[in-house]
Amino acid sequence: MHFSITAGLKAVIEGLPYILGGVWVTLVVVVGALFMGLVLGTLLSIAHVYGNRVLRGLTGLYVWFFRGVPLLVLLFLFYFGLLGALHLDLSPFFVSIVVLGLISSAYQSQILRGAILSIPEGQLKAARAIGMSDTKAITFIILPQAFRLAIPGWSNEYTIIMKNSAVTYALGVAEIMARANHVAARTYQHFWLYLLAGFIFLILTYAGTKLLGLLQKRVAIKGYAR
Amino acid sequence: MSEFLFLRNEVAPAMIRGVWMSIKLIVPSAVFGLVIGIITGTLRVYGHAVLKSVANIYVTLFRGFPLLVQLYLWYFGLARFGIYFSPYTAAVIGFSLCSGAYHSEYIRGALLSIKEGQMLGAQSLGFSKTQALFSIILPQAVRRALPGCGNELIYLIKYSSLAYMVTCIELTGEAKILASLYFKYMELFLIAGAIYLFLVSIATWILNHVEGWLAVPGFEPPRT
Numbered sequence A: 001m002h003f004s005i006t007a008g009l010k011a012v013i014e015g016l017p018y019i020l021g022g023v024w025v026t027l028v029v030v031v032g033a034l035f036m037g038l039v040l041g042t043l044l045s046i047a048h049v050y051g052n053r054v055l056r057g058l059t060g061l062y063v064w065f066f067r068g069v070p071l072l073v074l075l076f077l078f079y080f081g082l083l084g085a086l087h088l089d090l091s092p093f094f095v096s097i098v099v100l101g102l103i104s105s106a107y108q109s110q111i112l113r114g115a116i117l118s119i120p121e122g123q124l125k126a127a128r129a130i131g132m133s134d135t136k137a138i139t140f141i142i143l144p145q146a147f148r149l150a151i152p153g154w155s156n157e158y159t160i161i162m163k164n165s166a167v168t169y170a171l172g173v174a175e176i177m178a179r180a181n182h183v184a185a186r187t188y189q190h191f192w193l194y195l196l197a198g199f200i201f202l203i204l205t206y207a208g209t210k211l212l213g214l215l216q217k218r219v220a221i222k223g224y225a226r
Numbered sequence B: 001m002s003e004f005l006f007l008r009n010e011v012a013p014a015m016i017r018g019v020w021m022s023i024k025l026i027v028p029s030a031v032f033g034l035v036i037g038i039i040t041g042t043l044r045v046y047g048h049a050v051l052k053s054v055a056n057i058y059v060t061l062f063r064g065f066p067l068l069v070q071l072y073l074w075y076f077g078l079a080r081f082g083i084y085f086s087p088y089t090a091a092v093i094g095f096s097l098c099s100g101a102y103h104s105e106y107i108r109g110a111l112l113s114i115k116e117g118q119m120l121g122a123q124s125l126g127f128s129k130t131q132a133l134f135s136i137i138l139p140q141a142v143r144r145a146l147p148g149c150g151n152e153l154i155y156l157i158k159y160s161s162l163a164y165m166v167t168c169i170e171l172t173g174e175a176k177i178l179a180s181l182y183f184k185y186m187e188l189f190l191i192a193g194a195i196y197l198f199l200v201s202i203a204t205w206i207l208n209h210v211e212g213w214l215a216v217p218g219f220e221p222p223r224t
Helices: A006-050 A054-066 A073-086 A092-117 A122-129 A133-173 A178-187 A190-219 B002-046 B050-065 B067-082 B085-113 B116-124 B127-166 B171-182 B186-216
Strands: none
Touching: A006 A092, A006 A133, A006 A178, A006 A190, A006 B085, A054 A092, A054 A178, A054 B127, A073 A092, A073 A133, A073 B002, A073 B127, A073 B186, A092 A133, A133 A178, A133 A190, A133 B067, A133 B127, A178 A190, A178 B067, A190 B050, B002 B050, B002 B085, B002 B127, B002 B171, B002 B186, B050 B067, B050 B085, B067 B085, B067 B127, B085 B127, B116 B127, B127 B171, B127 B186, B171 B186
């Protein structure tokens, strides 16, 4: 039984450039999914808060489905099931972004829904009273405030997606985890390489939450503390 | 008719096996996770300085690493040091330690939200610090932490699917194997997804009621 840290360190140092290349893949997957989740989630939350009963029921069903089914099952369902049934040929990379984005949209819609509901109802009424249409009032009065309030929730959502993105390795996306595995298969230093992958994820989540904290300070409206 | 026979002879037994395995993964992990979470959370608030920082490092690492990385470390990584876990053991250890770290955050928050005066009051009545902690502070804190811990349990149900990645064949694994065998991916993953949805919905319903059952009458009514 080899118990040498030097061999592990050697594998880590040699594999580092290759594994760090996966950071870009991970970041594109995460940012893509977050962005897709933001766009869809915003629409869903508006439909859920201001929509009629049918819309509310449909968005509720959507959120229930995507929050209740595990990521791995959804990845397999979309990649092996749906693409096969539709005779589509899309890359695992693309499917991963879509699936993570769909799941994230369900969570983000709930984050934003909470933010919208926390804005006093009187604001919408006042906007209507000075002649704004519903759409205008929501776009220019409610959403700008709700987005600011939702930043801490998003920061959480970012860390969750970042960590979940490791699961896309199951479809063969060449992100950090997959690359750590490639190097481990060659050098047999599984422990040290997975540890390295873990720390890269730790740094990425930490940096991301710091950046979002800065963003929150930056977009805060002066003298309008909440 | 052949579809029905396929469902009855192939799908149903596999799914039942899978669900049973998933439950065998989820229940012990949930219990160990909660115990680890309560101990760690308490240490992080009331522990000795050294224990406190050890607990903090544990929580940072286990919340910061993706669960998949943790499972791989337990199952494939530790083999380097001659420690061989079965897929099942590795999965339960991974789930317990990861959800323990998350639970400890909720417990810690709840402990901090209990007024300091309660500890002082208990001590002035002659309780030792440990006694006060176990019979005054923790019973209240655990109740307050329930919504958060409940969410974590729901996550655990969904993350139990990752056990498939360390070759512990549970619901997702059974579905994957059968799907590759008969090339019926769509159907089998929809069934597996529906079962997970069912499990999650039942757990949500139970957790919503647990808050009510555990509520002390006339004291902090649970949010509805």
